[in-house]
Amino acid sequence: MSIHVREISKSFGAFRALDRVSLEVPEGTLLALLGPSGSGKTTLLRIIAGLEFADEGTIEEDGADITARHARDREVGFVFQHYALFRHMSVFENIAFGLRVRKAPNAEVVAKVEELLRLVRLEGLGGRKPAQLSGGQRQRVALARALAIRPKILLLDEPFGALDAKVRVELRQWLRRLHDEIGMTSVFVTHDQEEAFELADTVVVMNHGKIEQQGSPDDVFDHPATPFVMDFLGNVNVYHGRVENGRAFWHGIPIDYPDYPHAQAREARVYLRPHELELSAPAAVANRLGTSLAASILRVVRSGPITRVTCRPHGSEQELQVDVPTEVAHRLQIILEPGTHVAITPRKARVFVPDPEYVI
Numbered sequence: 001m002s003i004h005v006r007e008i009s010k011s012f013g014a015f016r017a018l019d020r021v022s023l024e025v026p027e028g029t030l031l032a033l034l035g036p037s038g039s040g041k042t043t044l045l046r047i048i049a050g051l052e053f054a055d056e057g058t059i060e061e062d063g064a065d066i067t068a069r070h071a072r073d074r075e076v077g078f079v080f081q082h083y084a085l086f087r088h089m090s091v092f093e094n095i096a097f098g099l100r101v102r103k104a105p106n107a108e109v110v111a112k113v114e115e116l117l118r119l120v121r122l123e124g125l126g127g128r129k130p131a132q133l134s135g136g137q138r139q140r141v142a143l144a145r146a147l148a149i150r151p152k153i154l155l156l157d158e159p160f161g162a163l164d165a166k167v168r169v170e171l172r173q174w175l176r177r178l179h180d181e182i183g184m185t186s187v188f189v190t191h192d193q194e195e196a197f198e199l200a201d202t203v204v205v206m207n208h209g210k211i212e213q214q215g216s217p218d219d220v221f222d223h224p225a226t227p228f229v230m231d232f233l234g235n236v237n238v239y240h241g242r243v244e245n246g247r248a249f250w251h252g253i254p255i256d257y258p259d260y261p262h263a264q265a266r267e268a269r270v271y272l273r274p275h276e277l278e279l280s281a282p283a284a285v286a287n288r289l290g291t292s293l294a295a296s297i298l299r300v301v302r303s304g305p306i307t308r309v310t311c312r313p314h315g316s317e318q319e320l321q322v323d324v325p326t327e328v329a330h331r332l333q334i335i336l337e338p339g340t341h342v343a344i345t346p347r348k349a350r351v352f353v354p355d356p357e358y359v360i
Contacts, residue, residue: 001062001075001152001185002027003048008057010043010209017043019209020057025202027062030179030186032200034193036232040209041189042157048187049155050074061152074153077146081158083138085130091117091141092126098149116144119178136167143175147182156188160195172199193233197221205229227352230271237272237320241351248351251293251313255349268353274323276348279309281333282341292343295320300336302326309336311344320344 003025010018018040025031033041046052048059050071058067066074085094092113093100099109117123120140130138139159146154159175160168176199179186190196196203197217205212205220205228213225224230231238241250244265248257250272260266282294295311298319302308307329309322322344329336 003153003185003187004058004060004063005044005048006058006060008044008047008054008059010040010047010052010054016209018047018054021206021209021211023204023211023214025185025187027185028183029201030176030188030199031202031204032196033187033189033204033206034191034196035206035212036191038208039206041206044206045155045157045187045189048153049076049078051078075149075151076153076155077149077151079139079142079146079154079156079159081161083130083142083162085138085141085145087130089129090126091122091128091130091133094130094141095126095144095148097145102149112148113144116148119147120144121174134167135163136171139163139171140174143178152185154184154186156186158189158191160190160192168195175199205232207232224350227269227271230350230352235274235321237274237277239270239272239318241268241270242266243268243351243353248349250346250349251316253291253293253346255346255351257351260353266353268351271350271352272320272346273348274308274321276346277320277322278345278347279322279324279332279334280343280345282343292345295342295344297336297338297340297342299338302329307336309342311342313344 005021005023008018008021021044033044035041043052047054050069054067058065060066086097095113095116096109099112113126117126120143122137122140130141133141160171163171172195200217202214203217203220204214207228213220213229220229221233224233230236239250241248242265243257243260245263246258246261247254248268248270250270293313295313297309297311299310300307305326307324307326309324311320311322313320334340334342
């Protein structure tokens, strides 16, 4: 089943949670609503579910207007962040709850619950209470309960937010495999970009009740449409610069920028991701005259496979972070320690010019 969100607005008192949001979720898509707290992503999910009602706009499922339809009539399964399991019920009865409310025959209930226990890899645990399960197991019970009523759409609100890092990684890999197996149209909310990019077919970045960008994970990461998206998707170095005559300038270093061919200089922001900068020996400044920046190392932090080097460009008070694969760092002809002089070369930069915006 496909979902069409058309011009949805929602306010809570003076707070505008959603501002004319439109969105299409094709059938079989796993879509992530990604954004910071207060961006409107959970409100939008709850409106799709029928747990909240919009002030303006419409929701359609396969072309049918369901805007005024109650949650129980929308054929959606909803998975909450904190499981919302019935503590006094067994795992079996938690999963069976929706079927029993719909007065399904007992034989059908037993067959369906056993099927779901196998699907979520909890065979043999139907008799346990939620308190006897791990966090990851409880979340799989919540997912099985949502699937028990045979929903046409699956909605998940920060489904892994209450879990520790290792379990989150394992569970989202499992959920992606499950989605590929059952092919259900699904929408999930997260503030974790790694989670969104690993799980989703489509990522929708939200901010202040509006959609900043929508696209495949690769498109959103490689071609951020706005400064907010660029800044939100992980650590980034931001510098004030200028554009003119088809070039942007960062610390005096020219960067090809054909989108602005005009002679009149304009202010711009230059965004450089730490892993898209290259460190080399100081001699490289002379060898690459005009393309490398002289700097001094301030700090070096090794974190597993990545070594983060914080530098200060000569003549500047602003710090610059460079991420180097630790294996590569060991091979560099540089001693990575405070005080060492280095050359920094940008392999890729993104430039935003206020109103209108231009992007490399």
